[in-house]
Amino acid sequence: MKVIGFAGYSGVGKTTLVEALVVLMTQRGLKVSVIKHAHHHFDVDREGKDSWRHRKAGAYEVLLASDQRLALMREYPQPMELSVQQMLAQLDPAVDWVLIEGFKHGDLPKIEVWRHQQDRLDSGKPLQPLYAQDARVLAVATDAAADLPQLPTQPVLDLNRPEQVLQWLLARGPQLEYRN
Template identity: 80%
Template sequence: MKVIGFAGYSGAGKTTLVEALVALMKARGLKVSVIKHAHHHFDVDREGKDSWRHRKAGAYEVLLASDQRMALMREYAQPTQVSVHDMLAQLDPSVDWVLIEGFKHGDVPKIEVWRQQQDRLNKGKTLEPLFPHDAMVLAVVTDDPDQLPAAPAQPVLDLSQPQTVLQWLLAHADTLEYKN
């Protein structure tokens, strides 16, 4: 399987880009998995449902399965940092691609998604790009290259052209093969 991360600040457009790439890859007959970083407390089942009741009763893991999907929920007694590699190990190894959204400091190859308007969404903080100092950033995707805080040494791709991002990924597929 090939693995690529999409890193960037809130509001940069990571989710929209990953969504478009999944659809484009699926249209090409590729099998794609996604790992998404979530913040702290989140739920995938609803209060009162059997799976929710099992978790609330103290189950360490609850696996839901039907003829159309499967979901595994695991409860940690203490806050636990799970690495991207731990999550990759949970996935079906027969997938063609894994797109990882978030985990900007993860040690996997990644594309940085940068949009100037993200400053407003991040409470006016000065946001430092990853690409100048993170060797794992292989390309930068942006809606306005002139607004990048520095000139990247990496290729710059157009955020509004997910097909071009896909072409770049396919051209570099051999270097994105997961080896862990």
């Protein structure tokens, strides 16, 4: 499987880009998995459903399966942050691509998504790009190349042209092969 991350600040368009890439890849017959970083409490279950009741009763894991879908929910007794590698180990190894959204400080290859955002601040300071300090950022996808805070040494891709991003990924497929 080939693995690539999409990192950047909140609201820059990571989800939109990943969604478009999933569509384009599956149209080409590729099998794609997505790992999305979520913050703290989130739920994929609905109150009152049998699986929710089992989980609330104290089950460590609840696996839901039908002839069309499988979902595994695991409850940790104490907060526990999984590494991206631990999450990758949970996936079907037969997929062609894994697109990882978030984990901007993760240690896998990534594309930084940078949208024109000069008015956005982080702790009172202008947002700093990852590409200037993280060697794992292989490219920058942006809608405003001329407005980047500094000129990247990495390739600059058009955020509004997911087909271009896909072609760039496919051309680099061998170097993105995941080796655990």
